[in-house]
Amino acid sequence: MASTVELASAFIEGAPPGEMSSPALTSEGDDIIPSLLPAFKRYNETQLTTVKLPGSSQEVIVSEFNALEDNRYFDPESQTSFELDHTTQTASGAQSYHLESSNADLIKSLLKSFGAHAREHYPNCSYGVYPIENDSAVAILLVANRYSPNNFWNGRFRAFYQVPVSSPSTLTGKIQVDVHYYEDGNVALNTTKPLSINIPSVSAESIVSKIAAAERDYQEALNRAFVQTAEGAFKGLRRQLPITRQKVEWEKVGGYRLGQDISGGKGR
Template identity: 80%
Template sequence: MSSAVDIASSFIEGAPPGELADVVSDVKTLTSDGDDIIPSLAPAFERYNEKQLSTVKLPGASQEVIVSEFNKLEGNKYYDTESQTLFEVDHIAGEASAAQSYPLESQNADLIKSLLKSVAAHAIEHYPNCSYGVYPIENDSAVAILLVANKYSPNNFWNGRFRSIYQIPVSESTTVTGKIHVDVHYYEDGNVALNTNKPVNISIPSLSAETIVSRIASAEREYQEELNRAFVQMAEGSFKNLRRQLPITRQKVEWEKVGGYRLGQDISGGKGR
């Protein structure tokens, strides 16, 4: 049988975008250990933050930087290439500390800096609340491009996250591979979630930062258009067929008054006996 920590960890790792604090509160309520179980869940928080490309603010700075497996060092230490900063992360609190200088040392430093500039322009143009990162990976033989954009609207009962991860083998500069992830949770009078992803394989004619980011932008735009077409098709087809447009009486039900209806009388317009 799974332990309380295993079960609670699954709740943490499955938290919808922007709702981790709510899930943590639920875990405390549902477990007999309450606050005492939270430190035991540190590995789950770490996995969640790295997978979801969570962001943290560097001490004394307004910018948010990404936490991921691609920019992880030993322990809870991570680094950011744009600000050339090393920092520690408290995964449970979601905070960064102990920031210090960390110069970029890579044989692909020029490419990384050019990509950062192009990705920044792409992010500003297309995404709100967007963070990005470019890191040397695989013993400096490749480069990873990460982008995450969050849109939270709890007052309207929905939250969403867009993530994309791309990898470029520097020695084989003809293909960019990666994956685009979209997570949306809508929970007004119900619980509906969209969790989808699309593998990406992009051919590039040269190892040019502008060309690479331009092709990435095209792939992301095509996927967004594909999702829009799917939503329209579902709204006009599958979802529309799930229920009658009107009840069998051909009259709309005034749901705000449903508590006062007398079955078989008010709904049908008939008279009571």
């Protein structure tokens, strides 16, 4: 049988977008929270959680690719490092940070070009470019959150791309979309699109152009899937008209007598 910590960790890591917090998971209260820190950290890094830098409105990404020691992370665009409380998702202890990378010029160019693409197409987005694989490649991350709890739904778009700096190269990665709708029930959309794209030259313009095309194609495919689902599977789940072949006057439904008025028959 799974322990309390294992169950609570699974609950945390499976939380839908915008719905993860540090609840009083058991009667043990704060005593259990230290045991759950690894789960909170995995959630924040996997979901590309965004946090505001201290004293700034700028939101930056938390991921395994910009992790430092002692729960610190860095942001190459603002040249800042910060400490993160994984349970509350708050940043503190901001310090100046200089990126040590032989690909610093490529990263700077990608931040400019990819940032323009992200801001144009994704409201409320954050992005980052980081050196990885011992400086032999760069990771490009994008996350866009849209939360509407008053309307019972939240959503998140995530994208991860990896590009070796040798030319020509192959861009690999994935696009993920997670949406949770929970009014009078639970409906979730979780999709992942793996990518592998040839890049003729390792330049910011070439890389961003390929990414933009891949994201456009995927979003168009999602739109087509939504239309097909609405006109197919979802439509088949409901009866268009009752057995009488006449529409129900829903504004009068409170006055109907089941089995008599709706069916057109007479009560006994």
